[in-house]
Amino acid sequence: MTFMEKRRRPGKPECCGYPISIFFIVVNEFCERFSYYGMRAVLVLYFRYFLRWDDDLATTIYHTFVALCYLTPILGAVIADSWLGKFKTIVSLSVVYCIGQVVMAVSSIHDITDTDRDGTPDNLSLHIALSMVGLLLIALGTGGIKPCVAAFGGDQFEDHQEKQRSTFFSIFYLSINAGSLLSTLITPILRSQECGIHTKQQCYPLAFGVPAALMVVALIVFIVGKGMYVMDTPKGNVLLQVMKCIGFAIKNRFKKRGKQYPKREHWMDWAEDKYDKLLIAQVKMVLKVMFLYIPLPMFWALFDQQGSRWTLQATTMNGNFGAFNIEPDQMQIVNPILIVIMVPIMDNLVYPLIKKCHVNLTPLRRITIGMLLAALAFVAAALLQIQIDKTLPKFPSSSQSQVKFLNLESRDLAVSVSGQQPFNASGDYLTFDGDSFTVSVAGGNPVMTNFLKGARQTVLFNAAGILETLQDLKQKPEQGVNDIKFVNGFRSPLNISTKSQTLGFIAPLKVSNNTSVRQGKTDFSIANAAGEMCSYTMQLGFGSSYTVLIPSNFSFGTNCGENIKETENIEPNTVHMAWQVIQYFLMTCGEVMFSVTGLDFSYAQAPSNMKSVLQAGWLLTVAVGNVIVLIVAEAGTLRDQWAEYVLFASLLVAVSIIFSIMAYFYTYIDPAEIEAKFIEHEPEDKEKKDIEMTKRDSVSSEVKQTKI
Template sequence: MGGKSIGKSLLCLGFPVSIFFIVINEFCERFSYYGMKAVLTLYFTRFLHWDENFATAIYHTFVALCYLTPILGAIIADSWLGKFKTILYLSIVYAIGQTVLSVGSISDLTDRNQDGSPDNVAVNIALSMVGLILIALGTGGIKPCVSAFGGDQFEDDQEKQRSTFFSLFYLSINAGSLLSTLITPTLRASQCGIHAKQECYPLAFGVPAILMAVALVVFVIGSKMYKKVKPQGNVILEVSKCVGFAIKNRLRHCGKEFPKREHWLDWASEKYDKQLIAQTKMVLRVLFLYIPLPMFWAVFDQQGSRWTLQATAMDGDFGFHIQPDQMQIVNPILIVIMVPVVDSLVYPLIRKCKLNFTPLKKMTVGMFLGSLAFVAAALVQVQIDKTYPVFPAAGQSQIKLINLGAVPATVQFQPELPTVGVAPNDATGYMTFETSKLQSLHIISENASETVALTELKENRYTLPFKLSEMKIKWDLIEDNITSKPASGKSLVRFINNFPYPINVTMGDTNFGLLDSLSVSNYSDVPKPDMTYIINISASQMPSCRVVSKTFGYGGAYTISINSCGGNELNITYFEDMAPNTVHMAWQIPQYFLLTCAEVLFSVTGLEFSYSQAPSNMKAVLQAGWLLTVAVGNIIVIIVAGVSTIKKQWVEYVLFAALLLVVCIIFAIMASFYTYIDPNEIEAQFSKQEKEEDKKDQDDNEKGAEADSRM
């Protein structure tokens, strides 16, 4: 054991004062981790401009690392540094990683385009990846140490206080998760930047970095109060060595005559004692059941990737606007509500019905509910897909006609393609044509006509504004360069100048520049699509003129025609190029509810089952195995996202649902062959055998000594 602790004599409400530092540290660390993680997928897609599959793969690579490094942290703490120094050193690494990630998200590190967006994000990517690797090492490395370090602060006669501490500890985890998932997406959605106002990722990552620094400072302040247990060797390494020796010894005797062994692990008996071998057997029986479990985590951890991306195409208006990455808050809220409800109502009711709802059966039902959650996600995705615009396929072009004149017009597509009528100050939708068949179009309005050549069209969307002016048709052909929903999740706006002279257009703080007559500006994000803005124009030929815009909603695209000015009141017309999101985010709640039910049945029960079936000194081995299943589950998502050729997202959801259902059936079959044991009884039997053997040895020694005295 470690040296004498000051914390033993300092008590507050019957608790060691040191544990309050540990609880505050955990709250700040979890706020830091979950806050950063909540906005990570959107950072990849919106700031680094990665496609959704690659962003998903990198996100799950990071999560997998976070659940692989705890094994390393446990070995370092138990074998060399001890828990205190491991937490201290890796927290420093953690804080540095958060800081590097925050700095890496600053857009002004690189060259910029005219709109202020980063032109080359190589520096941002490099810093972001270094930051994430350091964070994974830090958060994973301290994960197995902090709760155990808190438990070390109590004396043997403080079991009740220790139990209360763990409740406070897990409450701090949920509180940190809830608050950060609510706050950091709001920080992300705010506008910042020197050269252009963009989503504020430096702030969204910077606040978690500050919280991690606070966590480190708080932990250090309590240093002199902690009881610090010296490293006592790592049981994970002992079990690994025992298993390795058994396999090596068995292979060495392959093909030779040897005494028969009841179990392959008995081949380790030449070097290791029987109790360690028996305990290892118990652990391996449980670890064998862990083999199908990664598939559940492959589904569960997509809340932060695929489900967040799904929410970007949905309407978040709940009377107040919910950011797509804030929907993840539904899970911790439901956990806080459901765990006590299930423990105090559901399970007692099941027992009253005399149903044998064993832990493994609970886990099986949890996997089944996880599969249903992804079926629900697929149904929601089908509805979202129905609202998506149709973009040109290979070999196709799309053209939208806008008549900015005061008289109707007829447009004839050549050769032998349809004729379209366009009313004054009106527009068609995007019309799809085979690019090779489009040669020209002929605009006729009153006594004027004009032919527009289309031989240079690409496979893209085009807008063709035109108007009759001074008995002549004026027109312009604009390549839209918009082939997907806005990557920012906001709405896009552009302006057409319907004045006969150039005008300067601004909307809020965004300047769209000087537009010639009938020319069109580039699309620009609406900073807050649920707000109205002042649209203002100015020109040398006229005084400034303005109007209040409508609210644009999220996920849409609009062309606004600047028509005329009367009494300083601007007359404009809205043309909807892409409909805003219409499927409400509330439709994600059923899938979150099903997945949270699955988590309560699977995760909470799984940990309790594992601990109940493990020897008292080997619970850390099962904790490491459990965390490893989470890492492997995320690796499964990486593989699917990397190699999948599935184009429809709902099909991928169904695929994961089907895979989890198959694994659920396999797990149910494996569970049916499992026999529950009481490790304490087995350990007691070994203890009794050791006492009997010691007594026998003592008796033999006494008889030998007696015989020697007679000689």
């Protein structure tokens, strides 16, 4: 057996030419990606509506978490290559991962503490502390195993199985996107369910619990396959070797500054006193590519806002697609669906057509176009946000009050405010400057009334005068639900309920608590103490608010609902979620041209034994991009969301211009050719040279488009 032939590993079972061990790795990856993306899909809404953080803080913590997930791969690579090996690293960090997911599920159980009437836990500090611990463990787990799993799968193949190895990476890529797609579809449905012992609210424990269970399954499946794996012992971390070489070059450069030392062609040449020329040449190639990475984080700053700002934008939109409703966090599923569609279209149709038109679309030009498409996606998001803002109610300023007068009588009664012309209550809000007014009803004695500045109020009155003043919402109902309250103008108490909740008995001339009702047809049952029943139906949209008046002439019978009057406080969302598909389409096209091309370019331009170094560098750009988002979210003073979208788009366009200039001066290289020059002159034995030559191009042929 020559050294060019792969050493075979006896006793490892195969099926159709493939190691059976890869089955366990693929299933593990599917379950892990389901766990990660499922948890992440509902995370920003958990921050916003369970922990009650505002949009900016929810966005900041979300992107801090994502940044940590892409910083920890460096730690995982060091542990695997220098200490534990890939298998033990995956197992140990998966245990940490599982614990983190379980802690997140426990943190979202609202019944572990008392809750207010709106479902907010009284002891929020406990939930916040558990959530932060869970997210830190998850970031360590998912990031730590990220650089290990794919490489461990590649280790299962021998050199004569190059075709099977390539197919494995395609299946591996498919498992990633399948896990992402299914989890983004399922976990928002789980979140939208109601659960709880003492109080019912959205079921975040289930939305986090199912991903936790899938992560446990991923760990068990991976461990079961242990006896079939090929496990190489750690051989030292290349990343650490590169960093030491760079550090020595910098240190030596400043140590030996002076005329007695000859100048070097490249500053890395100062490392020749300690390191061989082959390693230095490889480091030069890596640094050349890493320099191009500097502008790239700006793309990820926009890309990862699909799970934060774009999801929050969807909460103010209409998700009724006819046969089904789409939850705001489910819109993220558009991205993996479009990826599966767009990747083969770009590879098999768009790029070949461009090539036939004799257009030289180099990898760096593709990356530039990808960034511009992402910027265009944010322009689309800004235009959509402007349309959404036009449909929002005009709430009062801090010096104004908005008042609606609601007549509980079955006949018209004129109202006069501070000597103005009398008017009949129409159900519309009137805006007043100031806070103290005299109000008279039907020519009766005027009554001094205070209207709260900056508030919306409903004044209930009948022939006897003003009965009560209600505080109305001055913002859209959360998560697209509808806010309903009933006013009993009837002569006896009424019990009002739906299939899932009871508003309780409402005394005459009194009002019920605000009740959150989901979109669609809702039947309200109205009953009196004698047991008489009336069914009243409302067809509700998304994000509306109504005050429903049961008037004094209400009666039970066949047409009992005819006299019931609905007054609209906040109109439902009118801009449809389908409009978000435009920005998702542009962003996905940008992702395909940017991410897939970037990975392929990086591997093609990297030395044979430093592919993992550039992979770590690529993941680092994702982390830095998320740091950019949290800085803008915290430091930004833009009041309008559309303006923030335009700001991000403008920044990315500026970065694209800088990158295109850097790309213009970049010279493409052949790493194998450069390495061959040094290998030929190295006084190493023939065996080592043969092995190096066979490994040189193996990894670049395996690079597949990956949802990182």
